[in-house]
Amino acid sequence: MKILVAPNAFKEALSAKEAGEAIKGGLLRALPNSDIVVLPIADGGDGTIEVLVEATNGEFIEKEVTGPLGERVVAKFGILGDGETAVIEMARSSGLALVPREKRNPAITTTYGVGELIRSALERGAKRILVGIGGSATNDGGAGMAQALGAKLLDKDGNELPFGGLALKDLASIDISNFHPLAKECEVIVMADVKNPLCGPEGASYVYGPQKGGTKELIEELDRALFNFAQVIKRDLGKDILNLPGAGAAGGLGGGLVAFLNARLRPGIDVVLEILNIEERLKGVDIVISGEGKIDGQTIFGKGPAGIAKKAKEKAIPVILLGGAVDEDADILRKEGLVDALFSITRGPITLEESIRQTREQLEWISYQIGGLVKALTS
Template sequence: MKVVVAIDSFKGSVSSFELGNFIENGIKNIYPNAEVKKIPIADGGEGTVESLVEGTGGEFIDVSVNGPLMKPVLARYGIMGDNKTAVIEMASASGLPLITKEMRNPRKTTTYGTGELIKDAIKRGCREFLVGIGGSATNDAGIGMLQALGYKFLDKEGEILGFGGEILEKIVEVDTSEVMTELKECRFLVACDVDNPLYGPNGASHVYSRQKGADEETVYFLDSCLEKFASFTKDKLQKDIGDLPGAGAAGGLGGGFVAFLNAELKPGIEIVLEKVKFEDAVKGADFVITGEGKIDFQSIMGKAPVGVSKVCKRMGIPVIALAGGVADDAGATHDHGIEALFSVVNYPISLKEAMDPERARIFVENSTEEIFRLINVCEKKFK
């Protein structure tokens, strides 16, 4: 029997890598000779760096960069086992948790630190980039990131502008004379699981900036700034990003990536599965085990388990999903290739207790063992 384990982390509890080991133990308690292939995965958000680095034998890089308010923070990114692909979560350098609630101000916050991570990876020889852009503290359309890479944004007097979303309305020219020449050799895949345009009622500012500290006046001001920035990129770069689905992700960072770095925006799980060569790995598998901390109706909207199951459905491989919790509306995932859903929590317990790593290990191993006991019985019965 061949079983492939491709499960997202139970966030705040155990990692994708750890879950793979727990599931393997449960399977081998029933099928000692089973071939179990473990592929750590994530959907482009939290855990993506760890999954792809651990899954490919890569390395982690810790770098001091400028945080959202240009104060030093220690950020981590990864280089995959091919030694040329960098995996970056922008939140590690420019994320909301890096500043206190009282200090949040999307007029001032910048993605500069994210650019510093890219710059560091380029200097180490990376030319392929996978960038997750969830959890930002910013609304600057990625100009901070671009500034770190050598771009200079100028106002009508020809003066170099500073940082933050508030400068977007003042940009009339861009100086590229000091941009890193290596950028021409780089390819950027951006994990983007929202389809918000850059500006407007469904744009970055109206939908996301309040949680980043914006009051109502600031929301409308920043939306206007993004609209002016879209006009600038259309006029100067011939890049129309105003209505581009996903351009509004991470305070417009998605749009900035497309306009200046020719990035491709794709659902995170699609990028991750492509990077780990998932289709090749599951060929010949009898079962695939997937899952995440909670499975519900939203899981069909770009989450890791359904990304896995869609591939497997096309290949005719049955998928079993494990989760800490399975919501009443989780049955919608059956239409997307998940054959069976199981909650690993099998008796009343507090959330804190359930998330204890050792308790999670016991739950996952025991649940997996029981599932494969049933498979074993059916195999014998209907052989």
């Protein structure tokens, strides 16, 4: 029997690779003669760099860049094994986790560091750049990213704007005459699952601004500032990003990447599975096991486990999902025919902290039980 173990990371507990090895360990206790293949996956969020670099025998690059508050931070990105594809996670340079809770302020946070990472990738010969945009601290529409690549964002007096989303209310013109020349030769793919437009009640500021420290009054100002940004972009760059689905991702970075780098927005899991050559990996597989920290009703919307399940079901392969927690609304995955069984790995009453500490042991245990069931049903 051949089993493909393809988990996402279990957040705050195990990387995708570590989770895969734990599941494999449990399965082999019950099915010692089975072919258990571990294929760590990601969906454009945290851990995507590691999954893709390790799968393609690429290399990790560390670079000191500008953090969300203008401080210096060391951020990692990857060059895949083909030597021409770079993978960047915006959270490594401009993420919410880099900003202490008491200092969170989407009026001033910047994506400048993202632009510095893109510039570094371009100058290393990247012809394709994949950008994961989850976990942002910013609401600047990708303005800082564009500035790092040479764009000049000017007020009515011809002065360059300072960092931050609120400054965009004063934007009068955009000058890209000194934009990085290598950008024209590079394909940029944004790994984004959200469909939020740039502005309005479902836009970047209103939906994501509060978790970044925005007050009601500030969010209204930021929304107006992004609206002005979109208007100037349309006039000066000829790109209409205002109502583009996904433009509001990462505080508008999705829209900014489209406007300045002609990027395409794609579901992250689709991009990752293509690179992992999933069609080939599924050949001869009898069961697929995936999972992540939480399986719920949102998992079906572009999350890694749902993505791998969809591919498996196209080939009529049974799918089992494991979660640190499995909510009742996760049953939509079964109703939609994506999953055959859902298992919570948690045994008995337990605190979240204890569950996180025990994730490896719990994964091994539930996998051992699943292996025993498979053995009983197939022997």
